[in-house]
Structures are given as C-alpha cells and as structure tokens.
Amino acid sequence: MIRDAVPDPTRTGPAARGADPRADALLDPDIVPTAPSAPRRPTSDRRVLLTGGTGFLGAFLLRELLDRTDDDVWCLVRADSPQHARRRLQETMRRYLLWDTDTAARIVPVAGDLTRPRLGLAPRSWSRLAERVDVVQHCGARVGHVAGYAPLRDANVRGTAEVLRLACADHVKPVHFVSTAALSGDPADPAGRPPPSGPGATGYVTSKWVAERLVHQAGERGVPVAVYRPGRIGGHSVTGACQLDDAIWNLVRAVVLLGAVPDAAASRVSFTPVDHVARAIVRRHPDIPSGAPVRYLLNSAAMPLRTLLEHVARRFPLAVVPPDEWCARLWDARHGHDGALTRASLLLTSYRALLDGTARPPVADPRGDPAEADETGVGCPPLDGGLIDAHLDYFESVGFLPAAAPRFPA
The missing domain is CATH 3.90.25 (UDP-galactose 4-epimerase; domain 1)
Structure with a gap:
C-alpha cells in the first residue's frame, strides 16, 4: 500500500478532506478480493465490462473488442434504461463510422453511473454483473481539461474505486485502466511523492494521478491490473x-x-491514430502478466x-x-x-x-510506440x-x- 495517500493534517472538515487528492489516493480497505479468480470460461462465452463506450477512445475499444475477440461486451453507460444506453452507444458508434449490425447482438448495455456508489446499480444488478463479467476495460472518465480537480473527482476517482470494487466482488477480474501520458513515473512512487504540479497539472491530470494510485493498490491486494498512458489521440487512420x-x-x-x-x-x-491505440490495448486483453508495467501509447x-x-x-x-x-x-x-x-x-x-x-x-517514449504492439506487424x-x-x-x-x-x- 502506498504511503503518499496520508491525509494532510492541515486540512479539516469532510469537504476539505474530500477535495484533497492525497487523501483521495487511499483505496478503501474493504475493496479487496474475497474469492480467487473464477475458472477460465471458453472464449466464446467470455464477457468483458467496458466503461466509457460512449466516449471517443471507448467507442473504438468497443469496436476493437467486437472485431478481435469473441467476447460479449457489457457496456456501462450513463442512461435511464438499457434501451437508452443502447441508443447512446449506437449514436456514438455511428458518429465515428463504427456501427455494425452484424456484431451489435454482442453488445449488452448496462444503465449505470460511474459517479454513484456501486456504479449506480441496484443490488441485484450489481451482483449479476460481478458474477458474470470476466475482465474489465476501464476507459470511462470525465475529461474537462479546463476543469479543476473537484468537478472531475466523482467520475474519475470514485468511479475508478467502484470499478475496482466490482473487480473484487464474487471473483477477481483483471482490470485494464486507461490513464494519460501527461503523467510520468510509476504509480508505486516512493512515499511523499506529491500530486502533479506546474503548467500541465490540470484537474484531469490530477484525477488520473489519484486513480492510478488506487489501481496500483488494488494490484497489491491481488487484482491483476494494467495501466495504459496514451498521448494525444487523433482520428482513425x-x-x-x-x-x-x-x-x-x-x-x-x-x-x-x-x-x-x-x-x-x-x-x-504529434498524435496517434485512435485505431492503433485501441488495438494496442486490446492486444493484451484479457490476460495481464504478473507485474505488468505502465505502458505508454505514443507515436514516435x-x-x-x-x-x-x-x-x-x-x-x-x-x-x-x-x-x-x-x-x-x-x-x-x-x-x-x-x-x-x-x-x-x-x-x-x-x-x-x-x-x-x-x-x-511532443512526448515520446520508446516503450510505448503502438507500432510495437500492432499484431498485424504494421x-x-x-x-x-x-x-x-x-x-x-x-x-x-x-x-x-x-x-x-x-x-x-x-
């Protein structure tokens, strides 16, 4: 467990503590696996939970999962009903020229909300999702590059904590987490490492700093986790x-x-075409090697x-x-x-x-050129x-x- 998440004693009151990234970077002690990983299901019966499917990269991750795996993709969408969630997914995929009726039956819409406890799901729906899902692709986030940390906290920090809670429920599920290349270093930085500062330290970057530390702690508790840090993402190649x-x-x-x-x-x-970023992430799906490093997804x-x-x-x-x-x-x-x-x-x-x-x-990292991760060799x-x-x-x-x-x- 990292030690740089100790609350600042100079801040007092629940509101102040809630707005402190260092305090938020401590994963709840009850988010811990209660059972081992479930036996591997046949590929044709595997299910993945995708968050952020109505976002830009999320839509291309959905397309990549449908094209390159046989998985059913359960998509958590902020919506009033599963029908509303499906409409939102379809509208997004049509906008980016991705909709395909032949694979649409493998999309399972889940009406929920990253900003709410247990993802806004009723107890029965939460239990069903925890039991049936085998792996999590967590791409959902509120971006808001000109926003401060507080407005982004519920979706980006609490939402990540609830995704990790789901990954621990019923059986352990690997979590693939999409972060940002605006961060550097290892999420397991030594004690005392402060939140990002300087010109690039937006509320969004800070929220991802906190979320990465939550993901790292879940990994220490036995959840297989991988962190991806894409840079600027461009359009389809x-x-x-x-x-x-x-x-x-x-x-x-x-x-x-x-x-x-x-x-x-x-x-x-510089930018990396979105289809190459999505392919680099899905290429490692579903398994995560032990001690998987942070992977930068950047164009050199x-x-x-x-x-x-x-x-x-x-x-x-x-x-x-x-x-x-x-x-x-x-x-x-x-x-x-x-x-x-x-x-x-x-x-x-x-x-x-x-x-x-x-x-x-532009930032370039030789570990992260998606050309290395492209299974087509291109x-x-x-x-x-x-x-x-x-x-x-x-x-x-x-x-x-x-x-x-x-x-x-x-």
Whole structure:
C-alpha cells in the first residue's frame, strides 16, 4: 500500500478532506478480493465490462473488442434504461463510422453511473454483473481539461474505486485502466511523492494521478491490473473519424473560419491514430502478466505545425499573418461564427506558446510506440498529407469545417 495517500493534517472538515487528492489516493480497505479468480470460461462465452463506450477512445475499444475477440461486451453507460444506453452507444458508434449490425447482438448495455456508489446499480444488478463479467476495460472518465480537480473527482476517482470494487466482488477480474501520458513515473512512487504540479497539472491530470494510485493498490491486494498512458489521440487512420474537442483540430477550425493562417514557428505536433491505440490495448486483453508495467501509447513521429497548416491552406483560401495578429483576430471573433470559435479562444494561451515555439515538445517514449504492439506487424501510418486529408474530409462531412472549394486538376 502506498504511503503518499496520508491525509494532510492541515486540512479539516469532510469537504476539505474530500477535495484533497492525497487523501483521495487511499483505496478503501474493504475493496479487496474475497474469492480467487473464477475458472477460465471458453472464449466464446467470455464477457468483458467496458466503461466509457460512449466516449471517443471507448467507442473504438468497443469496436476493437467486437472485431478481435469473441467476447460479449457489457457496456456501462450513463442512461435511464438499457434501451437508452443502447441508443447512446449506437449514436456514438455511428458518429465515428463504427456501427455494425452484424456484431451489435454482442453488445449488452448496462444503465449505470460511474459517479454513484456501486456504479449506480441496484443490488441485484450489481451482483449479476460481478458474477458474470470476466475482465474489465476501464476507459470511462470525465475529461474537462479546463476543469479543476473537484468537478472531475466523482467520475474519475470514485468511479475508478467502484470499478475496482466490482473487480473484487464474487471473483477477481483483471482490470485494464486507461490513464494519460501527461503523467510520468510509476504509480508505486516512493512515499511523499506529491500530486502533479506546474503548467500541465490540470484537474484531469490530477484525477488520473489519484486513480492510478488506487489501481496500483488494488494490484497489491491481488487484482491483476494494467495501466495504459496514451498521448494525444487523433482520428482513425483511414476514415479520419475524430473527436471534435481536441485543441489542435480547434486550431485548424479557427484558421479556416478566420480565413487566416499564422506564420508558425518550428513547433511540432504529434498524435496517434485512435485505431492503433485501441488495438494496442486490446492486444493484451484479457490476460495481464504478473507485474505488468505502465505502458505508454505514443507515436514516435511528429509533424511541424507549419506543415500541418500548409496542408489546410491547400484546401482553403487562407492569408498568412503574423502570430500576434492571428491571436488578436481569434480573440476579436470569439463570439462570432455561432460560437464555433469559443473553445479555440479559451485555448489562446496554449496557442500562443505553440505558435511562438515555447510549447513543450511532443512526448515520446520508446516503450510505448503502438507500432510495437500492432499484431498485424504494421506500424502507425506516417504523419503526412494523406492522414491530414482524411481528418479534414471527416471534419467537412460532419460540419465541423465548412466545405472546401472544389479542387480541379491543373
């Protein structure tokens, strides 16, 4: 059990203790296996619990589990009923071009809530889930990169604790936990290791720091656990299907809507296609080797921001302006375009650092290149114009970007 979770004695009262990440990083003593692992079921009868299936990476994990295993996938979804949960899953998978009627029968929707005790399930539903599930893929989280720790605590910290409680109930279940590459070091850091601090220590990162420590303690108590730390996740390597709240793509959107591209410095950007991240995680499913290390899922390649914006300029008419002028235009237009630039304007400080070359370079870890984990033997596709065009095509198809002017051969 880690010792850096001792509550700070300078804080008093339940509310103060509840808002303290160091205090939250102590797993409840009653979350402990009460029975050994159940005998392995035949592959055709295995069941996995997936959280976060209505999120971006979670939807691709669901698709990967359906395509590469024979498992039935029980999906915990915040919903009023199983029917509502199924609709939400179907809507998400259609949004990312993933829905397949041939495998839909293997999806078992479970209406629940990560933020509530025992995942918001009635006692009978909880017992049934604990008895029937064989392995857990825990991807569910509230992201909120501009939010503080407190608003994210229930979903990301308490939710993880309840998932671990389920993993210990009836029989022990391996837990695959999705964290973030914004963290470094081992969850079993020596006593006294403080929560993250500095420019990158958002409430989200802090909540993942706490959750990792809970997962580590469950591992010490006998639960097989694995931790995955993905970096920036991009769209699908072929379809370009992508989440719409990423900072880089909101920068691209702002460039297009403003009709101006900043003359960027030599900053570099990197992302890993979401299908490669999902494949790297599912490749280790369901078994977890004893003492499985934290695994980074990062792309070792990077692209100059200038090159990325040049690909955008080939599709849309854009004027090149100095970075300061572009930032001023974004700020002045933050309430225009029917609110389409609101998110980009909130990220203006980050964009200034990216444009002037002072932003932190992309993180790369040789242990985590998904190319090594791709069972097909094919590594991540290059960060080139073809991959960027796939993203831009998708953004146009869903209305995130306006349709580009028709391009004719010279």
